[in-house]
Amino acid sequence: GAGVSQSPSNKVTEKGKDVELRCDPISGHTALYWYRQRLGQGLEFLIYFQGNSAPDKSGLPSDRFSAERTGESVSTLTIQRTQQEDSAVYLCASSLTGTTSSEQYFGPGTRLTVT
Amino acid sequence: KQEVTQIPAALSVPEGENLVLNCSFTDSAIYNLQWFRQDPGKGLTSLLLIQSSQREQTSGRLNASLDKSSGRSTLYIAASQPGDSATYLCAVGNSGNTPLVFGKGTRLSVIA
Numbered sequence: 044g045a046g047v048s049q050s051p052s053n054k055v056t057e058k059g060k061d062v063e064l065r066c067d068p069i070s071g072h073t074a075l076y077w078y079r080q081r082l083g084q085g086l087e088f089l090i091y092f093q094g095n096s097a098p099d100k101s102g103l104p105s106d107r108f109s110a111e112r113t114g115e116s117v118s119t120l121t122i123q124r125t126q127q128e129d130s131a132v133y134l135c136a137s138s139l140t141g142t143t144s145s146e147q148y149f150g151p152g153t154r155l156t157v158t
Numbered sequence: 159k160q161e162v163t164q165i166p167a168a169l170s171v172p173e174g175e176n177l178v179l180n181c182s183f184t185d186s187a188i189y190n191l192q193w194f195r196q197d198p199g200k201g202l203t204s205l206l207l208i209q210s211s212q213r214e215q216t217s218g219r220l221n222a223s224l225d226k227s228s229g230r231s232t233l234y235i236a237a238s239q240p241g242d243s244a245t246y247l248c249a250v251g252n253s254g255n256t257p258l259v260f261g262k263g264t265r266l267s268v269i270a
Contacts, residue, residue, distance in 0.1 A: 047201075076257050085162075086247070086260040102257070134201060146192065147258060149202040 045069070047150035049135050055156045056125055064120040064153045068137030075118050076138075076147065077110060081131040089133075092118060125157045160185045164248055164261035171238055172269050179233040179264045181248030186226050192258065193222050193233050194247040202247065206233070238268045 048067045056062050068075050077089040088102040092112040103109070107125075112118040122129055132152040138145035161184045171177050181191070190209050194202040206215045206222040208231070214223040221234040235242060245265045249258035 049201075078257070078260075085262040086249075086258075088257040088259075091257050099257075136202075146204055146207045148204065149194070151201040154199075 047135055047137055047148055049133075049150040049153050051153060052151065053154045053156075055158060058127060058157055059124055061121065061123045062125055062155065064122075064133050064155070066118045066120070066135030066150060068116070068118070068135070069148055071115075072137035072139055072148075073115055074138045074140065074145065075112055076136045077118070077120050078134045078136065079131045080134060080152070086134065089120070122155075125155075127157050130155055130157045160188075160250060160252055160259045162248055162250055162259050162261035164246075164264050166264060167262065168265040168267075170267040170269060173238060173240060175238050175268075176234070176236050177238055177266070179235070179246050179248075179266070181231040181233070181261055183229045183231075183250050183259075185252065186229050188226065188250045188252055190251045191222075191224055191231050192249045192251070193220075193231075194249065196245045196247060196263070198244075205246075235266075238266075240268045240270045242266060243268050 050065045073094045075092045078086040080086045090110045091099040107123045110120045132154050134149055134152045136147040136149045138147045163182045165180045188210055192207045193205045195205055196202050208215050208224045219236040224231045245263040247263045249260045251258055
Protein backbone atom coordinates (compact mmCIF):
# COMPACT_ATOMS: atom_id res chain seq x y z
CA GLY A 44 0.00 0.00 0.00
CA ALA A 45 0.95 3.67 -0.07
CA GLY A 46 3.53 4.89 2.38
CA VAL A 47 3.68 8.15 4.32
CA SER A 48 3.49 11.15 2.02
CA GLN A 49 4.46 14.74 2.71
CA SER A 50 3.93 17.99 0.85
CA PRO A 51 5.45 20.14 -0.36
CA SER A 52 8.75 18.37 -0.92
CA ASN A 53 10.56 21.72 -0.91
CA LYS A 54 9.53 25.11 0.45
CA VAL A 55 11.45 28.36 0.27
CA THR A 56 10.01 31.21 2.29
CA GLU A 57 11.01 34.64 3.46
CA LYS A 58 11.80 35.30 7.08
CA GLY A 59 8.68 36.31 8.95
CA LYS A 60 6.21 34.44 6.76
CA ASP A 61 4.02 31.57 7.97
CA VAL A 62 4.30 28.09 6.44
CA GLU A 63 2.17 24.94 6.55
CA LEU A 64 3.57 21.48 6.03
CA ARG A 65 1.33 18.50 5.36
CA CYS A 66 1.65 14.82 6.25
CA ASP A 67 -0.56 11.94 5.10
CA PRO A 68 0.15 8.86 7.25
CA ILE A 69 -0.29 5.25 6.25
CA SER A 70 -3.98 4.39 6.34
CA GLY A 71 -4.95 2.81 9.66
CA HIS A 72 -1.91 4.05 11.56
CA THR A 73 -3.08 5.60 14.79
CA ALA A 74 0.15 7.33 15.78
CA LEU A 75 1.79 10.20 13.92
CA TYR A 76 5.09 11.91 14.72
CA TRP A 77 6.81 15.05 13.48
CA TYR A 78 10.61 15.33 13.61
CA ARG A 79 13.05 17.97 12.44
CA GLN A 80 16.51 17.37 10.97
CA ARG A 81 18.78 20.38 10.79
CA LEU A 82 21.92 20.28 8.70
CA GLY A 83 24.56 18.15 10.37
CA GLN A 84 22.28 17.30 13.29
CA GLY A 85 20.32 14.26 14.35
CA LEU A 86 16.55 14.06 14.17
CA GLU A 87 14.74 16.04 16.85
CA PHE A 88 11.27 15.09 18.01
CA LEU A 89 8.68 17.86 17.69
CA ILE A 90 5.17 16.53 18.38
CA TYR A 91 3.31 13.21 18.62
CA PHE A 92 -0.37 12.34 18.06
CA GLN A 93 -1.94 9.09 19.27
CA GLY A 94 -5.57 8.51 18.37
CA ASN A 95 -7.87 10.97 20.10
CA SER A 96 -5.51 11.63 23.01
CA ALA A 97 -4.06 15.06 23.62
CA PRO A 98 -0.87 15.42 21.56
CA ASP A 99 2.56 15.33 23.16
CA LYS A 100 3.94 18.77 22.30
CA SER A 101 7.03 18.53 24.49
CA GLY A 102 9.45 18.77 21.55
CA LEU A 103 8.10 21.96 19.99
CA PRO A 104 10.94 24.52 20.14
CA SER A 105 8.75 27.62 20.53
CA ASP A 106 5.16 28.82 20.46
CA ARG A 107 5.61 29.69 16.80
CA PHE A 108 5.25 25.97 16.09
CA SER A 109 1.89 24.19 16.18
CA ALA A 110 0.35 21.10 14.66
CA GLU A 111 -3.08 19.65 14.11
CA ARG A 112 -4.37 16.26 13.13
CA THR A 113 -7.80 15.45 11.77
CA GLY A 114 -8.92 12.20 13.37
CA GLU A 115 -6.45 9.53 12.41
CA SER A 116 -5.60 11.03 9.05
CA VAL A 117 -3.76 14.04 7.72
CA SER A 118 -1.67 16.33 9.93
CA THR A 119 -0.41 19.84 9.32
CA LEU A 120 2.59 21.45 11.00
CA THR A 121 2.43 25.24 11.04
CA ILE A 122 5.39 27.52 11.67
CA GLN A 123 4.50 31.16 12.22
CA ARG A 124 6.85 34.10 11.66
CA THR A 125 9.58 31.82 10.31
CA GLN A 126 13.20 32.41 11.29
CA GLN A 127 16.37 31.33 9.53
CA GLU A 128 17.05 28.77 12.26
CA ASP A 129 13.80 27.02 11.24
CA SER A 130 15.52 25.90 8.02
CA ALA A 131 15.58 22.11 8.16
CA VAL A 132 14.05 18.95 6.77
CA TYR A 133 10.76 18.22 8.50
CA LEU A 134 9.98 14.52 8.63
CA CYS A 135 6.70 12.85 9.46
CA ALA A 136 6.33 9.24 10.60
CA SER A 137 3.42 7.00 11.45
CA SER A 138 3.03 3.73 13.31
CA LEU A 139 0.26 1.24 13.79
CA THR A 140 -0.51 1.29 17.50
CA GLY A 141 1.49 4.12 18.99
CA THR A 142 3.34 1.94 21.46
CA THR A 143 7.08 1.86 21.09
CA SER A 144 6.90 -1.75 19.97
CA SER A 145 5.54 -0.46 16.69
CA GLU A 146 7.82 0.25 13.79
CA GLN A 147 7.80 3.84 12.62
CA TYR A 148 7.51 4.51 8.89
CA PHE A 149 8.83 7.81 7.57
CA GLY A 150 7.79 10.08 4.76
CA PRO A 151 10.28 11.69 2.35
CA GLY A 152 10.29 14.95 4.28
CA THR A 153 9.77 18.62 3.47
CA ARG A 154 12.93 20.68 3.02
CA LEU A 155 12.23 24.15 4.39
CA THR A 156 14.56 27.02 3.57
CA VAL A 157 14.00 30.38 5.24
CA THR A 158 15.78 33.23 3.47
CA LYS B 159 17.50 11.95 29.41
CA GLN B 160 18.26 9.33 26.77
CA GLU B 161 21.23 10.07 24.53
CA VAL B 162 22.26 8.02 21.50
CA THR B 163 25.77 8.06 20.07
CA GLN B 164 26.96 6.53 16.82
CA ILE B 165 30.56 5.76 16.01
CA PRO B 166 32.18 6.32 13.60
CA ALA B 167 30.59 9.44 12.13
CA ALA B 168 31.85 8.45 8.68
CA LEU B 169 33.30 5.29 7.19
CA SER B 170 34.74 4.46 3.79
CA VAL B 171 35.36 0.85 2.77
CA PRO B 172 36.16 -1.02 -0.44
CA GLU B 173 33.42 -3.09 -2.03
CA GLY B 174 33.10 -6.60 -0.64
CA GLU B 175 34.23 -5.82 2.90
CA ASN B 176 32.22 -6.78 5.94
CA LEU B 177 31.68 -3.86 8.32
CA VAL B 178 30.19 -2.97 11.69
CA LEU B 179 28.44 0.22 12.70
CA ASN B 180 28.14 1.02 16.40
CA CYS B 181 25.38 2.61 18.43
CA SER B 182 25.36 3.28 22.17
CA PHE B 183 22.65 4.66 24.43
CA THR B 184 22.82 6.02 27.96
CA ASP B 185 19.56 4.69 29.45
CA SER B 186 19.31 0.91 29.18
CA ALA B 187 15.57 0.90 29.95
CA ILE B 188 14.63 0.89 26.29
CA TYR B 189 11.58 -0.69 24.71
CA ASN B 190 13.03 -1.22 21.26
CA LEU B 191 15.80 -0.09 18.90
CA GLN B 192 15.45 0.64 15.22
CA TRP B 193 18.09 0.99 12.49
CA PHE B 194 17.32 3.22 9.51
CA ARG B 195 18.96 4.07 6.24
CA GLN B 196 18.83 7.61 4.81
CA ASP B 197 19.90 8.42 1.27
CA PRO B 198 20.84 12.03 0.43
CA GLY B 199 17.76 14.22 0.15
CA LYS B 200 15.46 11.33 1.04
CA GLY B 201 13.45 10.18 4.01
CA LEU B 202 14.28 7.29 6.31
CA THR B 203 13.93 3.64 5.37
CA SER B 204 13.52 1.22 8.27
CA LEU B 205 16.03 -1.62 8.11
CA LEU B 206 15.61 -3.58 11.33
CA LEU B 207 13.58 -3.30 14.53
CA ILE B 208 14.79 -5.10 17.66
CA GLN B 209 12.49 -5.43 20.66
CA SER B 210 14.09 -5.12 24.11
CA SER B 211 13.58 -8.84 24.70
CA GLN B 212 15.51 -9.78 21.55
CA ARG B 213 19.25 -10.08 21.05
CA GLU B 214 19.42 -9.77 17.28
CA GLN B 215 17.53 -9.42 14.03
CA THR B 216 18.61 -10.35 10.52
CA SER B 217 17.50 -9.21 7.10
CA GLY B 218 19.49 -10.35 4.09
CA ARG B 219 23.06 -9.11 4.44
CA LEU B 220 22.19 -7.07 7.53
CA ASN B 221 22.37 -8.24 11.12
CA ALA B 222 21.63 -6.04 14.10
CA SER B 223 22.45 -7.02 17.67
CA LEU B 224 21.29 -5.54 20.94
CA ASP B 225 22.96 -5.67 24.35
CA LYS B 226 20.65 -3.71 26.63
CA SER B 227 22.70 -4.08 29.78
CA SER B 228 25.73 -2.46 28.20
CA GLY B 229 23.68 0.05 26.20
CA ARG B 230 24.98 -1.04 22.81
CA SER B 231 23.78 -2.13 19.41
CA THR B 232 25.72 -3.01 16.31
CA LEU B 233 24.70 -3.18 12.68
CA TYR B 234 26.71 -5.70 10.69
CA ILE B 235 26.73 -5.41 6.91
CA ALA B 236 28.14 -8.38 5.03
CA ALA B 237 29.80 -8.19 1.62
CA SER B 238 29.25 -4.47 1.24
CA GLN B 239 28.19 -3.03 -2.13
CA PRO B 240 28.32 0.51 -3.56
CA GLY B 241 24.51 0.60 -3.25
CA ASP B 242 24.91 0.36 0.52
CA SER B 243 26.37 3.87 0.54
CA ALA B 244 24.07 6.00 2.72
CA THR B 245 23.75 7.38 6.23
CA TYR B 246 22.74 4.79 8.81
CA LEU B 247 20.75 6.00 11.81
CA CYS B 248 20.15 4.25 15.10
CA ALA B 249 17.10 5.20 17.19
CA VAL B 250 15.78 3.96 20.52
CA GLY B 251 12.24 3.88 21.85
CA ASN B 252 12.03 4.23 25.62
CA SER B 253 9.38 2.56 27.73
CA GLY B 254 5.90 3.90 27.17
CA ASN B 255 4.50 5.87 24.27
CA THR B 256 7.46 8.08 23.57
CA PRO B 257 8.97 9.10 20.24
CA LEU B 258 12.30 7.75 19.03
CA VAL B 259 15.59 9.25 20.15
CA PHE B 260 18.07 9.30 17.28
CA GLY B 261 21.82 9.23 16.97
CA LYS B 262 23.50 11.53 14.46
CA GLY B 263 24.23 8.68 12.10
CA THR B 264 27.18 7.05 10.39
CA ARG B 265 27.82 8.11 6.79
CA LEU B 266 28.97 5.03 4.87
CA SER B 267 30.73 5.09 1.52
CA VAL B 268 31.40 1.80 -0.26
CA ILE B 269 33.97 2.26 -3.00
CA ALA B 270 33.77 0.09 -6.14
